[in-house]
Amino acid sequence: MGNDQQKGSYIVRNVRWWILIAVIALVAAACGDGGAATTSAGETPATTAGEAPATTAGEAPATTGAGTGDLAGVELKVWGGSSGTAEDEALTELLNQFNSETGANAVFEPQQDMTTALNTALAGGDPPDVFYVDSNNLPDLADAGALAPIPEGALTEPDDIYPSLREAFTYDGTWYCPPKDFSTLGLVYDPAALEAAGVAVPTTWEELAAAAEALTTDTQAGLAMGVEYPRWGVFLFQAGADLTNPDVSEITLDTPEAREALQFVADQYASGSFVRPSDVDAGWAGEAFGQGKAAMTIEGNWIVGYLDQTFPDKEWAVAELPAGPAGEGTFAFTVCYGVAESAPNPDASWALIEYLTNSEGALAWTSAFNVMPARESVAETWLNDHPELEAFVTGADYAHRWGFAPGFGDVIGVFNEQANAIVDGDATVDDLISETVSAGEDVIS
Amino acid sequence: MNVSGGSGNRPPRSNLEEEKTSTTLKPPALGRAPHRARLDKREPLLGWLFSAPAVLGLIVFLVIPIVAAVWVSFRDWNGIASIFDSESVGLANYRELLTDDGVRRTDFAISLRNNLYYVLGVVPTQTIIAFILAVILNQKLLKGKGFFRTAYYFPSITSSIAITLIFVFLFQTNGAVNRVLPFQDIDWLDNARGVIHNFLGVFGVEGPAFLTENEFMGLELWDWLAGPSVAMVAIMMLVTWTSVGTFMLIFLAGLQNISPSIEEAAVVDGASSVQRFFRITIPLMRPTIFFVVTLGLIGTWQVFDQVYAGTQGGPRKTTFTPAYLIYFQAFTNSKAGLAAGIAVILFAIIMFFTWVNRKVIRDTGDF
Incomplete structure (x- = not known):
């Protein structure tokens, strides 16, 4: 009897266990679904997975046009690698305006480590609706098929956006996302120091070398500049050279022009009129300049906010970069608003991006910062508010993009390593060229 | 029921x-x-x-x-698209890291070299210091044991990122470390020169031809012998300072497990304190030493936080470590397959060193 009783209770108890396990499993599964459901199926049944492929395939104009009307209640998650609270607040304010006009609910979620967070979200199949994409990161994302191209008609007057910036977000002939703003490199200098040394603002390499030499004293270097490709590269452009050809299928560094440019830069460091920021105990060139350890530096728009905040008494001005033998050249650094190929609600995402990047949105966004609007039509209006930054805007005319091919980080790593070795006196320009070319050919092939 | x-x-x-x-x-x-x-x-x-x-x-x-x-590690995954869309590439990732001439093999070789010197520097130092501290704290007559135990253990329970950032300040050219040291200022975190190269340079040795002309894994033999860079030495000091406390506690627990009667018997037999330390304490502590060295090996081969927060692999890749390379390849260079390959090789390396360690500690023991 006892045996039967036991047997029965054993089964009963086992069943209970299995039920418990099943419940736990179901709860876990439900939680997993829940996350995705809130952004897609939950709020906007009409625009879920079923319609998404059709939108990108060609029906875009129609759906986008209609889409703006039914944004009420749509949840939109915007991710960005934020530069600070000022940017968070400015973007949140723009999103709030968008929300009050359309009834959508777009929220900005700043990310500490944007690339890592975004890659993980994309690989996990749960990407944010709209996210920042750095031009340097675009080839990786586009090559992986993670980005949705801009649907036709999603943007008003796309031709108004600077061609060099459109180019920066074009991969394999497809334009993926509109820039939110851009920055260029300019020559930032201390007018008082130049006056004291009796030199004019340099406009050519010869003048730059002479000015840097004249400005160099025991406590002040002529020019502080990071030893890395995103700075040294501008001298390549000014000499008519480049690291790669335009479609990044070939490394083109082994040319007399490139050699001349690199040698010019190397000579300036060797003579002590250029310094590496860390050599004067500064974290970056802007800090060295702000502390008065260098009279000039080559930096971008971001230095303006930094100087205003950290060195409010520092006097500074910006000029265009001095021209080299082949003319002018600078870098444009830019970030766009991207939409994932697997975006749950692409229509709403593009509607938001349109709002943020049309001429009105671009101007509203950039007025809060020192970055420049990506649209030519509003450049003048912006300049009226920031007349001292004209040199940065002019740079857009001849700026080169910052971005190469998937996996190109290794090559830039080799360039930077060799460039530092040159400054340390452990390598020559020829070493840099041969090492970089062989690394580049490895990666491209 | x-x-x-x-x-x-x-x-x-x-x-x-x-x-x-x-x-x-x-x-x-x-x-x-x-x-x-x-x-x-x-x-x-x-x-x-x-x-x-x-x-x-x-x-x-x-x-x-x-x-x-x-x-x-056998796939060409970019870490962005779905992992199931990636293609199988067989051993290509491993070939790229170990046999194919190219930038990735050289980078991997550099990271291995850096980490090897790091391990050789940190593991013995932290083990010996931790042991000495534990022996001192184990003295019956010492006052304020609790204070010292806490003080030494404190760095171990503090965030490694926070400690690194503080050390970055300390190691600035005009920072506290250079102020305290009596010789001329050192640019600790920006000096890429290997200390062995520097040392040999004093005697005028500058890379003999047979070392500079031959290479292994894309890195000249002379570069393999560079030693840790000054920046790496700074990180080694930081890590030793941080980890000594934990190992000291483990040693302390081991020491307190040794029965006082053994020590007393040795005293009765007329053994001096030095004899007692080398003939009794160290042999009895052998399992603990094995444990501490193994933990040290595993931890040091995986060093990441300090590099990430302190130097980002620079100056001139001399603080690149395999763990940092994994991060770089997987998250900033979209080469997750390659990164997984590094992780697997790193795992094999750690297994190997643990096995060697086990062999050595066992074979020299007489119990």
Whole structure:
């Protein structure tokens, strides 16, 4: 009897266990679904997975046009690698305006480590609706098929956006996302120091070398500049050279022009009129300049906010970069608003991006910062508010993009390593060229 | 119900328990044998059932990730698209890291060299210092033991990122370290020159031809012998300072396990304190030393936080470590397959060194 009783209770108890396990499993599964459901199926049944492929395939104009009307209640998650609270607040304010006009609910979620967070979200199949994409990161994302191209008609007057910036977000002939703003490199200098040394603002390499030499004293270097490709590269452009050809299928560094440019830069460091920021105990060139350890530096728009905040008494001005033998050249650094190929609600995402990047949105966004609007039509209006930054805007005319091919980080790593070795006196320009070319050919092939 | 609700499912483990069961179940002589037999049959299932939460956790968070990492290392995954869309590339990732001439093999070789010097520097130093501290703290006459224990252990429980950032300030050219040191200022975190190269340079040795002309894994033999860069030495000091406390505690626990009677017997036999330390303390501490060195090896081969927060691999890649390279390749260079390959090789390296360590400690022991 006892045996039967036991047997029965054993089964009963086992069943209970299995039920418990099943419940736990179901709860876990439900939680997993829940996350995705809130952004897609939950709020906007009409625009879920079923319609998404059709939108990108060609029906875009129609759906986008209609889409703006039914944004009420749509949840939109915007991710960005934020530069600070000022940017968070400015973007949140723009999103709030968008929300009050359309009834959508777009929220900005700043990310500490944007690339890592975004890659993980994309690989996990749960990407944010709209996210920042750095031009340097675009080839990786586009090559992986993670980005949705801009649907036709999603943007008003796309031709108004600077061609060099459109180019920066074009991969394999497809334009993926509109820039939110851009920055260029300019020559930032201390007018008082130049006056004291009796030199004019340099406009050519010869003048730059002479000015840097004249400005160099025991406590002040002529020019502080990071030893890395995103700075040294501008001298390549000014000499008519480049690291790669335009479609990044070939490394083109082994040319007399490139050699001349690199040698010019190397000579300036060797003579002590250029310094590496860390050599004067500064974290970056802007800090060295702000502390008065260098009279000039080559930096971008971001230095303006930094100087205003950290060195409010520092006097500074910006000029265009001095021209080299082949003319002018600078870098444009830019970030766009991207939409994932697997975006749950692409229509709403593009509607938001349109709002943020049309001429009105671009101007509203950039007025809060020192970055420049990506649209030519509003450049003048912006300049009226920031007349001292004209040199940065002019740079857009001849700026080169910052971005190469998937996996190109290794090559830039080799360039930077060799460039530092040159400054340390452990390598020559020829070493840099041969090492970089062989690394580049490895990666491209 | 009552009967089974008692201890029916559990096999009797102790005599006491067996007696209890036998008194509750009547009649004991007849009912016991079949009951036991059935219990034995259920036992494995129930065992699994009860350990299921833990086993499930291990499978989800340990077994699957490890298997997945090995699997990914044979694929061309970019870390962005779905992993199932990636292509199988066989051994291509490993070839790129180990045999194919190219930038990735050179980078990997550089990271291995850096980390090897790092391990050679940190593991002995932290083990010896921790041991000495533990022996000092184990003295019966020492006052304020609690204070010292806390003080030494404190760095170990502080965030490594926070410590690194503070050390970055200390190691600035005009920072506290250079102020305290009597010789000329050193640019600690920006000096890429290897200390062995520097040392040989004093004697005018500048890379003999047979070392500069031959290379292994794309890196000149002379560069393999560079030694840790000054920046790496700074990181080594930082890490030693941080980790000594934990190992000191482990040693202290080991020392307190040694019975005072052994020590007393040695005193009676007329052994000096030095003899007692080398003939009694160290042999008896051998298992603890093995444990500490093994933990040290595993930890040092995985150094990441300090590099990430302190130097980002620079200056001139001299603080690149395999763990940092994994991060770089997987997250900023979209080469997750390659990164997984590095992880698997790193795992093999750690296994190898642990095995060597085990061999050495065992073979030299006489017990």
